Amino acid sequence: xxxxxxxxxxxxxxxxxxxxKPEVVLAPxxxxxxxxxxxxxxxxxxxxxxxxxxxxxxxxxxxxxxDDLLGAKxxxxxxxxxxxxxxxxxxxxxxxxxxxxxxxxxxxxxxDNLRLLTLSFDPEFDTPEVxxxxxxSIKGSSANxxxxxxxxxxxxxxxxxxxxxxxxxxxxxxxxMQTQADGRKKYSHILRVYLIDRKKQIRNIYNVSFLHPDILxxxxxxxxxxxxxxxxxxxxxxxx
Numbered sequence: 718x719x720x721x722x723x724x725x726x727x728x729x730x731x732x733x734x735x736x737x738k739p740e741v742v743l744a745p746x747x748x749x750x751x752x753x754x755x756x757x758x759x760x761x762x763x764x765x766x767x768x769x770x771x772x773x774x775x776x777x778x779x780x781x782x783x784d785d786l787l788g789a790k791x792x793x794x795x796x797x798x799x800x801x802x803x804x805x806x807x808x809x810x811x812x813x814x815x816x817x818x819x820x821x822x823x824x825x826x827x828x829d830n831l832r833l834l835t836l837s838f839d840p841e842f843d844t845p846e847v848x849x850x851x852x853x854s855i856k857g858s859s860a861n862x863x864x865x866x867x868x869x870x871x872x873x874x875x876x877x878x879x880x881x882x883x884x885x886x887x888x889x890x891x892x893x894m895q896t897q898a899d900g901r902k903k904y905s906h907i908l909r910v911y912l913i914d915r916k917k918q919i920r921n922i923y924n925v926s927f928l929h930p931d932i933l934x935x936x937x938x939x940x941x942x943x944x945x946x947x948x949x950x951x952x953x954x955x956x957x
Contacts, residue, residue: 744805746813746929754931757938762920768794768913769885772878773836776849776870783836783882784917786869790832791940792913793817793933796888798839799851800901805925810910811835815855816930817937818866830941833868838883838890840873842901848872886911914940 745751770784786792795814801807814833821827835852837843843851852870873879883890886909893903910928912921921936 741804744809744925744928746809746925747804750929750931754929754935757935758942760939762912762936762939762943764914765919765922768792768911768917768919769882771873771882771885773871773873773882774840774845776845776852778845780874783834783871786832786834787913787917788915790830790867791915791937792832792834792911793937794834794836794886794911794913796836796838796883796886796890796906796909798837798902798904798906799843799847800839801904806906806908809925809928810908811855813910813928813930813933814868817934818856818868820930820934821866826941827937828867831867831937833866834871835869836871836879836882837873838876838879838888838906839902839904840875840879843872845872912936912940915944 768784768787770782770787772780773783774780793814795807795810797807797810799807814835817831817833821831835848837848848870852868855870856865856868873882882888888906888909890904890906893905908925908928910923910933911919912923912933914920920940923933
């Protein structure tokens with residue numbers, strides 16, 4: 718619960734999602750997994766479709782193509798907007814990536830093989846400067862230390878620039894008619910997090926009911942195991 722409140726506070730910067738309200742039912746990803754996850758390396762992940770590129774900006778304001786960040790490592794891609802006040806939306810996906818980043822610090826094998834991408838679909842307010850500060854807040858003081866996760870916080874030049882990327886990933890984002898008190902937009906969107914292999918193929922898509930750190934880390938390890946055995950599933954457990 719502490720992580721839930723912390724991420725929500727950083728996300729909304731004053732607009733807390735209030736997970737303590739009795740009517741709020743936290744998504745499974747906030748708690749312990751309610752079932753025993755399949756052991757990494759004992760199952761296959763199908764190739765769903767190629768991962769798309771598109772024009773984006775990094776946290777320094779540099780123009781690049783999303784495709785440039787794919788392929789070198791197994792990649793986890795999350796679409797968010799920074800002021801999302803749904804605790805089971807963007808804060809959940811950011812918490813899960815934060816948990817993955819913690820695993821990277823524990824396991825050098827992941828340092829060289831895992832990349833995390835957080836891409837905003839609200840470029841009007843989530844500018845490169847804002848995303849840079851947001852990333853520093855989430856990653857904390859360990860961001861630049863040896864063994865830190867390869868985690869990029871990204872945005873785009875405009876809604877017109879990000880829309881083709883959203884369409885390619887089938888990420889539904891609809892601006893609400895009402896705005897927030899300070900004039901910032903609110904969005905209705907479906908939570909999606911994408912697992913992309915080194916061949917730039919989407920291998921899993923996680924929704925709010927399925928997004929959990931334990932599941933995602935096992936899937937990452939399964940892809941690493943797949944690479945090691947030449948695309949043949951290894952029926953032995955792969956552990957951290």
